[in-house]
Amino acid sequence: MKVFETIFEESGMLRAIMSGGNPSTMLRTSGITERFDAINAFFSELKGLVESNPKAMLPDLFKYLETIEKHNLFIKKRGGLPRAGSRGRVRLMTAHRSKGLEFDHVYIIGAYDGHFGGRRSIERLPLVNSVYNLGHNELSSKQPNIEDDLSRHSSEGAEADERRLFYVAITRAKKGVTITYAKQGADGREQLPSQFIGEIKKDLIEELSAEGGPAFGWEKDFEEKKHLLFSVAKSSSTPGVGASLTPGVIPDFAADQEFIRNIFERQGLSVTALNNYLECPWNFFYSNLLRLPKAQNKHMMYGTAIHRALKDFFLQLKNREIPKENLIDSFELYLNKQPLNDRDLKEVLEKGRESLSGYYDQYYKTWERNVLTEFEIKGVDILAGRGRSSKEPEVRPQGAIIHLNGNLDKIEFIDSSNSVNVVDYKTGAPKSRNDIEGTPRLRSGQETKHKKMSNYKRQLTFYKLLLDQYENGKYKFVSAELDFIEPNDKGEYKKEKFFIEDSEIVELKEVIVRVVDEIINLKFWDKYCENLDCQYCGLRKLIA
Incomplete structure (x- = not known):
């Protein structure tokens, strides 16, 4: 890799x-x-x-x-x-592949009898019962024809499957469905519409004839212009390497902005993406928007194996006692799937065994067993504030909907009213509470009026924002904690629990609105981070 x-x-x-x-x-x-x-x-x-x-x-x-x-x-x-x-x-796909997807408008083509329903099965020539039971005609006449029953049930089952598939195709649409079929097949034979069309309520159907109706105009227009539709597109861009951008100016700004917005709206914003942007806008651009392929290092592969092992462990722990060996074996299984060289594998394997063994001994008797693991939240929307003035030229997020996503390592249920504590695993060395809070270390007598929220604290605050908006507050966020899987230098395991304040949610929302504004308006285009050796800023220079 x-x-x-x-x-x-x-x-x-x-x-x-x-x-x-x-x-x-x-x-x-x-x-x-x-x-x-x-x-x-x-x-x-x-x-x-x-x-x-x-x-x-x-x-x-x-x-x-x-x-x-x-x-x-x-x-x-x-x-x-x-x-x-x-x-x-237009996106083309089979009805099978459309399962779970939604579109404003769906077009179902080839809806003729024999393609959607009405498939003909080849049946053998039925034989007289006496052929099967020579000399036992009286007995055989009383026996059911099993082969006929099987054929009938098989045909009915296939028809039911086709009907369900047709239903899947229709229900992918949010606004409307257009169902088409040709009256004549490629072999010149006449074709009938699928029987499933006739099963739709008449008041829901508007029939469009290809003869003299709107569909006729579409067919004619297609015939006249299909040479344009299937011609090779000509690029309007100027070829060649070495063209440059004028600093602070982005040619065809609206088109670039639209492209970025399309990606951003589809992907949404996770706390990892947010932290990447705040660290370096070009880290966000390449890692989260364009998603450049990047191999994991040994620490990331180690963390992946730990997370997967803990997920499996807590799923099993709900219903029965789980020995320590199960947790360690699961970790080894996932770690051995990683592309580690022998030296690194030996190093992190020993490290993981020791850490998980002590972690199990420390917390096994006190672990909450009613939990959700690897809880994924997609498409939680927050309103970004008041709408913009019509005089403003930029596309601002104020008044717009921002899509947030996240994956929570573990949710512990505190009581029967769905009050929860959110847990995030950390596989690095334990951090002090001041480091997590983002509180600067000051000399004696010094004071600070400004405290910058750290990535850790922003992550926990982001999780509260997600859960508060998830399914109308289905889960009541009470607290969040960082659970360090490795011990400190003294061999002690640490957890740091936080109660997120409303002021921190307000602060986070302000940061999100500002960042989204900079992203969709490309305000970051000429910005660079403070790290002079930043690889992402270096990549930015490739297009400057």
Whole structure:
């Protein structure tokens, strides 16, 4: 994994992608997003290969790629960035693949009998019962025809499956569905509409005929202009490397802004993304918006294995007693799936065994067992404040909805009224309360009027904001704590619990509104962080 990341960064591949055209159109050029999608798809495939074989070497990768090429297989894209001008475009998929998705408008094509329902099954020529039971005609005439029953039930089952699939397709729409079918098939035979169309209430249907109606105009328009639809798109950007942006000026500002907003609205804002932005806007841009592929280091892989092991452990602990060995075995299982070299594996394996053993001994008798683990919250919306004046040229978040996301390590139920304590695991060295609070260390007699909220405290405050808005306050946030899995130098395990104040929520909301404003209006474009060696600011210079 690290080899691929190194090649990607040091070979000039990233530079070629970022500067492979006019920088003024870099953000919204479809070629850019497609290349990033392809790289991320390959990186995801590589991660899957490594998880199945942590000891895989470069020859194994080449053999795997040769197999893909030999059999003409496709590497599946997972997610990906929205295409430039993606609004107003159409997504094509099967009815099966549409499950769980929603769209304003859905078009169901090929809704003719035999395709959606009414499939004909080939039946064998029925034989007279006496053929089966020679000499036992009287007995056989009283027996049910099992083969006929099976055929009938099989046909009914297939029809029911088709009906459910048609229902899935229809219910993907939020505003309207258009169902189409051709009256004549490719073989010239006449086709009838699917029987499922006839099962829809008549008052819900508006029939559009292709002969003389609106659909006729659409067909005619398509025939006249299909040479335009299927022609190769011409880029309006100026080719060549080395074009530059005028400092403080972003050409075609509205189009770039629209592209960023499309990505941002789809992804939402997590506390990790927020902290990345506050650390360096370009860290956020590359890590959270464009999502550059990046390999985990040994500390991150260690943390991943710890989190997964604790998730499994607490899921089992709800109903029965779980020995320490189960927790450690689970950790070893997940760690062995990581692409660690022998030296690093031995180091973190020993570290994890020792830490989890002491952690178990310290807390096993006092752990709350009524918990939720790895609780994911998506699409919690907060109102960003009052609406903007119509005279303001910028697209401001005031009055707009901001989508927040998060993943909570553990939620402990304190009582029967859904009061909860949120727990976040930390695998690094335990921090002091002052470090977590963001309180600066002062000399004796010094005072400070300003206390900057730390990433840790912002994370816990963000979780309260999420839970308070989740399903109309389904869970009552009481407290949050950082649970350090490793002991300090004295061998002591620490937990730090916090009660989030309303003023801290107000402060966090103000930060979120400011950050969102800077993101969607590209105010960060000419900003750099204070770290002179920042790799993300260095990447920014590739498009400057």
